[in-house]
Amino acid sequence: MRFDVLYRPAHSLARVVLDPNEAVTAESGSMVGMSTHVRMITAAGGILSGMKRMFGGESFFRNTFRAEGMPGEVLLAHALCGDMRVLEMTQAGFFLQSAAFVASTENVAIETKLGGFRGFFSGAGLFILRANAPSPGLLLVGAFGGIEELFCDGSMVIDTGHLVAWDATLEYSVGKSGSGWIASFLSGEGLVCRFRGQGRIWIQSRNAAEYGGAVGSLLPPTKG
Numbered sequence: 001m002r003f004d005v006l007y008r009p010a011h012s013l014a015r016v017v018l019d020p021n022e023a024v025t026a027e028s029g030s031m032v033g034m035s036t037h038v039r040m041i042t043a044a045g046g047i048l049s050g051m052k053r054m055f056g057g058e059s060f061f062r063n064t065f066r067a068e069g070m071p072g073e074v075l076l077a078h079a080l081c082g083d084m085r086v087l088e089m090t091q092a093g094f095f096l097q098s099a100a101f102v103a104s105t106e107n108v109a110i111e112t113k114l115g116g117f118r119g120f121f122s123g124a125g126l127f128i129l130r131a132n133a134p135s136p137g138l139l140l141v142g143a144f145g146g147i148e149e150l151f152c153d154g155s156m157v158i159d160t161g162h163l164v165a166w167d168a169t170l171e172y173s174v175g176k177s178g179s180g181w182i183a184s185f186l187s188g189e190g191l192v193c194r195f196r197g198q199g200r201i202w203i204q205s206r207n208a209a210e211y212g213g214a215v216g217s218l219l220p221p222t223k224g
Helices: 047-055 116-121 181-187 208-218
Strands: 002-006 013-018 023-027 031-034 038-043 062-067 072-076 084-088 094-096 101-105 109-114 127-132 138-142 147-159 163-167 171-176 191-204
Touching: 002 084, 013 023, 013 062, 013 101, 023 072, 031 038, 031 062, 038 072, 062 072, 084 147, 101 127, 147 163
Parallel strands: none
Antiparallel strands: 002 013, 013 072, 023 062, 023 101, 031 072, 038 062, 084 138, 094 127, 094 163, 101 138, 109 127, 147 191, 163 191, 171 191
8 A cells, every 4th residue: 555645735635556455444524536446435433433533523434445356546635724644653653633634554543532631622622543553554644734743852842733643652741831821821822732752743834723713803794
């Protein structure tokens, strides 16, 4: 299997090249096109799994695309306008913000984790996603804007609205950006994620919530 990310970073499109009988799992609604002999199977992975996905900001369902009998291609796009990045699975796996998952090889397990107040304050509802694989695999993540890879060696602070993914080897906690809650609110920065340890962090160059607020303020009021 091969992932090719095209037109990056603003309007990226992923082309997944499948060998015969190979399959890719993707978020519902991400498919742009596919070869005629590629078969799509839709599943929720059980009621509990599906409900956790929905509350985590994902679709209730995921689709698996399998090339039957011959090579095939699937075109995928992220819901937001921005870049996509292919991550090679590691033994520790990754954490993702809830909207970042686009697709993965079939062996990658995507679990919705109850993050408590950490997940709530990070803007990802009560849940974050955990990606694990028992063998080598690939994970496709999407972002709003461009994606930049950073390396944390000790500690690092990232605005929660700009997080895409991070190595699961890192510890993290979410808190106020300023010296107090009023200072944090007045600064316009809100909440930040404080990482500790060694590992990679992928960030997005734009904050979807801030962008939505800026565009919304320019729209004319709706008429009743």
